[in-house]
Amino acid sequence: MSGYAGALSGMKVVSELAAxxxxxxxxxxxxxxxxxxxxxxxxRHLDVGISEExxxxxxxxxxxxxxxxxxxxxxxxxxxxxxxxIRDDCxxxxxxxxxxxxxxGLEAGAWGxxxxxxxxxxxxxxxxxxxxxxxxxxxxxxxxxxxxxxIDGPVYVRLGFLKKIDGxxxxxxxxxxxxxxxGDDAAIVATGSTVATALAAHTRLAxxxxxxxxxxxxxxKPLDRAAIERAARDTGRxxxxxxxxxxxxxxxxxxxxxxxxxxxxxxxxGVRDRFCSEVAPYPELLRIHGIDAPGVEAAVCELMQA
Amino acid sequence: xxxxxxxxxxxxxxxxxxxxxxxxxxxxFAHLGGAMSCADIMAALHFHFLRFGGADHRPDHFLMSKGxxxxxxxxxxxxxxxxxxxxLPLSGQSGSRLAGHPTKRAPLVEFATGSLGHALAVGVGIxxxxxxxxxxxxxxxxLGDGELQEGTIWEAALAAPRFGLxxxxxxxxxxxxxxxxxxxxxxxxxxxxxxxxxxRWRVREVDGHDLPAILDALxxxxxxxxxxxxxxxxxxxxxxxxxxxxxxxxxxxxxAEEAARARAALEATP
Numbered sequence: 001m002s003g004y005a006g007a008l009s010g011m012k013v014v015s016e017l018a019a020x021x022x023x024x025x026x027x028x029x030x031x032x033x034x035x036x037x038x039x040x041x042x043x044r045h046l047d048v049g050i051s052e053e054x055x056x057x058x059x060x061x062x063x064x065x066x067x068x069x070x071x072x073x074x075x076x077x078x079x080x081x082x083x084x085x086i087r088d089d090c091x092x093x094x095x096x097x098x099x100x101x102x103x104x105g106l107e108a109g110a111w112g113x114x115x116x117x118x119x120x121x122x123x124x125x126x127x128x129x130x131x132x133x134x135x136x137x138x139x140x141x142x143x144x145x146x147x148x149x150x151i152d153g154p155v156y157v158r159l160g161f162l163k164k165i166d167g168x169x170x171x172x173x174x175x176x177x178x179x180x181x182x183g184d185d186a187a188i189v190a191t192g193s194t195v196a197t198a199l200a201a202h203t204r205l206a207x208x209x210x211x212x213x214x215x216x217x218x219x220x221k222p223l224d225r226a227a228i229e230r231a232a233r234d235t236g237r238x239x240x241x242x243x244x245x246x247x248x249x250x251x252x253x254x255x256x257x258x259x260x261x262x263x264x265x266x267x268x269x270g271v272r273d274r275f276c277s278e279v280a281p282y283p284e285l286l287r288i289h290g291i292d293a294p295g296v297e298a299a300v301c302e303l304m305q306a
Numbered sequence: 307x308x309x310x311x312x313x314x315x316x317x318x319x320x321x322x323x324x325x326x327x328x329x330x331x332x333x334x335f336a337h338l339g340g341a342m343s344c345a346d347i348m349a350a351l352h353f354h355f356l357r358f359g360g361a362d363h364r365p366d367h368f369l370m371s372k373g374x375x376x377x378x379x380x381x382x383x384x385x386x387x388x389x390x391x392x393x394l395p396l397s398g399q400s401g402s403r404l405a406g407h408p409t410k411r412a413p414l415v416e417f418a419t420g421s422l423g424h425a426l427a428v429g430v431g432i433x434x435x436x437x438x439x440x441x442x443x444x445x446x447x448x449l450g451d452g453e454l455q456e457g458t459i460w461e462a463a464l465a466a467p468r469f470g471l472x473x474x475x476x477x478x479x480x481x482x483x484x485x486x487x488x489x490x491x492x493x494x495x496x497x498x499x500x501x502x503x504x505x506r507w508r509v510r511e512v513d514g515h516d517l518p519a520i521l522d523a524l525x526x527x528x529x530x531x532x533x534x535x536x537x538x539x540x541x542x543x544x545x546x547x548x549x550x551x552x553x554x555x556x557x558x559x560x561x562a563e564e565a566a567r568a569r570a571a572l573e574a575t576p
Contacts (some may be wrong), residue, residue, distance in 0.1 A: 025438070048465045053426045053458040058465070061431020065367070065416065067438075069431075084421060089428055093410070095420050113361060 001138045003102030003159040005070060009138060010159070011037050013145045018044060018288040023068040024149075027059045046112075053220050059097040060089035065207055068096070068149065074106075074118035075101035075158060083123055090154040091127045098148045101155045103194060105136075105243025106271075106289070107161045109282035113275040122248025124156055125221055131174065132220040134158040136195035136273050137165040140218060143172035158194040158220075160243055161282060161302040169218040175219045177227035183211035186300045187231035187238050191250050194269075194291065201241075201296035212300055217250060228257045232264030237303040239267045241296050243286070246270040265306065266297040308518045312354070316517050317387065320349035324572050326381030326544045329394035331558075332565035336397070336532060337374035337404065339543035339555025340450060343481035343514070346376050347538055351446060351519045352382040355528075364443045367432050370396045371425030372450030372479060373407040374557075380404050380412065388413040393406075395556075423456025431465045431473040444528065452484030455493050457498045462506070466533045467506040474533040475524075476507075479514065483541035487553045502535035514538030547571050 001009065006108045011026070018024035025044045026037055029051065038045045046062075048054050052073060061070040071078070078084070078101055101120070103150055108115035124132050131151050135144040139158055141150045148155040170178050180195065181202045190198035195216045205212045213231060217223070232238060240251040240260065250267030258264045271289050278288055286292050323574060331574045332340050353506035358367035370379050380397065383389040389404070389412070397404040403411040407420035419425055429447035436443040453459065466474060478498070485490050495501070502509045508530045510518040520538070543555030546568045558567065 012512065025435075046434065049468075051329050051461040053423075054430070054461045057424060057427025058431035058434065061433075063431075064428065065432045065435030085424065085427075086423055088418070089424055110566070120313060130342065186531050201454040222486045 001162050002107040003104060003107050003161055003162070004217055006138055006162055007100050009073070010157070011035070011140055011178060012144045013142050015040060016151050017146070018241060021068060023066060023289060025062055025067045025069050026072060027055060027062065027069050028072040028100050028223060035070070052077050053085050054112065055083045055095065056085035059090050060085065060093060060095040063095035063097050064093070064137060067285065068098070070100055072081065072100050074117055075104040075120055079117060079120040079123055086124065086130065086154070088126050091129045094129065094153065096152065097154045097155070100145060102159045103154060104158045105160045106276055106285050107151045107164045108280055109285050110135040110279050113277050116276055118244045118271050118276070119248065120158065121220055121242070121244050121250065122252065125248070125253065126136040129153045130221065132158065133174070133218060134192040134220050135162065135218050136192060137162050137168055139164065139169060140249060146216065147172045147174050156254045158192060162193055163196050163239045165196055165199065172218070175222050175224060176218040179210050180216050181212070181214040185211045185237070186233050186303060187213040187215055187235045188300065189215045189217060189228065189231070189238055189240045189250065189254055191220060193241055193243055196239055197291065197293055200293035201300065204293055205296045205300055220250060220253070220278040224254055228254055229261055232258055232261055236264055237300070238264050239269060239296060239299045239303065241290060241291065244270050246272060265303055267303055269295050269299050308521050310433045313517050316349050316354060319327070319353050320346045320517070321572050322385060323349055323381040325379045325569065326391065327385050327567055328560070328565055328572070329379060329391070330397040331362065332562055333395050334380055335559040336375070336377055336427050336554065338457050338546065338558050338560070339549065340372060340375040340479065340481060341378040342450060342481040342489055342515070342544045342546055342555070343542050345377055345381070345446070345538040345544065346515045346517055347477060347520060348481065350517060350524060353520060355524045356444070356446065364436070364441050367416055367445040369419070369425040369429050369447045370408050370424070370444070371419055371447050372453055373419030375406050375450070375479070379408055379415070379429060382415055383412065386414070386522055392519045397568055410446050419499055421459035421507065422450065422453040424467065426459050427462035429474060429476070430462050430469070430471065434469055434472045437470060444473050444475065446477065451480045451482065451489050451495060452492070453479060454478065454495055463502065463507065471533045472530050475527045475536060476533065477536045477538055479540055480537055481540040483542040483553055483556050485556055499537055506532065508532050508534040509537065510534065511537045511539065514540035515544060525556045
């Protein structure tokens with residue numbers, strides 16, 4: 001499911017929340033009527049047009065005056081142009097704005113590098129009091145949005161192109177990594193769309209007799225440090241995978257933990273310090289940058305041989 | 307509304323605010339000029355116009371978007387009884403709750419500011435929430451003139467009338483100076499009233515040191531059918547001899563002698 005479709009399906013959750021809680025409002029930027037919400041709550045859907053700073057400032061003001069605002073805005077623009085508003089107006093001023101952000105990672109594909117959000121985790125990780133959720137499949141996206149409503153403070157829900165993970169319906173506990181597959185040879189630490197990638201890599205590795213643990217980091221901040229440390233102690237080999245720069249995002253965060261722990265070796269799969277300016281559809285762009293099952297498999301095998 | 311006793315009381319209050327603003331000015335390198343320029347407006351807002359709550363409705367909102375004028379806000383907090391005057395000279399010192407910009411460590415500060423260009427959009431959101439709830443609460447955002455060079459101000463100004471928001475008032479403290487010098491030399495704002503009108507705001511211009519005119523404009527804004535921009539023509543550093551109306555007024559520390567002279571001048575203010 002595309003991030004946009006995922007966001008719209010998430011809006012069903014926001015509608016349910018709005019029906020139960022009069023404080024819930026939806027603030028969007030040039031999205032037009034939102035199916036399932038706008039016709040039910042026409043006065044509670046506010047579209048501010050193409051203006052990220054206003055989008056976030058307005059949402060912060062709504063929260064300040066007692067509303068529970070959900071912001072629907074595209075990940076690259078909301079996080080980069082609106083960064084200071086997220087930092088100052090939402091986090092510093094303690095206004096509990098909930099961001100639903102489709103088009104994270106490389107999902108925008110051939111629309112080009114302006115539309116990729118591959119630094120949003122790095123940016124937002126520096127903001128005190130902000131929670132970053134990154135669900136792995138459409139069902140978990142809905143659960144994450146429901147959780148966002150109850151989490152204290154501002155929350156960013158990072159949505160990418162999410163495929164349904166069969167049989168996965170784990171209840172959503174913010175801040176707790178979910179172990180999707182067991183294994184003590186290595187651990188693949190994934191988030192969002194790359195959890196499915198990690199599961200595919202797990203199967204390929206199993207056929208070579210390598211038991212790779214798969215961890216779903218659905219909460220990037222606060223990060224479940226204990227689960228990362230346990231994986232480092234149990235396996236000694238960690239591979240992070242994300243639709244994001246390897247610096248500053250999940251890979252960077254895990255590297256910080258391992259450096260302080262003094263245990264475990266690490267390989268990071270993701271975008272390496274360059275713009276993804278190749279003209280290619282999304283799946284091809286992921287392949288070019290090695291963010292796919294063979295790429296993860298290769299990183300694990302390299303660690304096994306190192 | 308503009309009865310002579312009320313005006314006299316507000317003038318006295320504005321003079322008191324200026325004395326409070328001077329308190330940290332000789333111990334602390336502060337944004338003196340922009341605090342002095344808005345002192346009359348702050349007196350009119352905090353001791354006449356803004357309703358801080360009662361049983362019947364929610365309190366009004368005040369956002370100091372030009373956060374560097376914080377000493378004018380702290381002066382109001384003293385006069386409202388939330389801060390002790392003895393705290394003012396310790397502003398910015400270790401352990402003080404009074405910082406160089408509005409923060410939530412200080413009592414009654416609704417919104418922490420400092421980075422310019424933030425609070426108009428936030429004010430739009432607050433006014434929207436009050437409008438959704440059919441609350442009579444008003445939202446006032448105090449803007450600097452240099453601050454209007456921030457694009458975010460015009461983004462929020464463009465959006466506000468689309469939502470109605472007659473409960474929103476933006477006041478521009480047009481003191482003509484910014485950090486680097488005269489606003490007209492850096493990036494001019496004129497024709498400023500026309501700009502707000504073109505953005506579909508109701509616009510009023512006043513002498514920002516003429517209290518009867520300020521009160522009339524505030525009451526007109528409260529009756530408006532759209533958001534109002536009140537352009538207050540002011541003098542940077544108003545009330546501080548030698549500093550008033552100069553580029554130095556923006557960001558300065560007074561010598562003990564200058565502070566004493568300013569205090570004497572304020573004492574002489576009728």
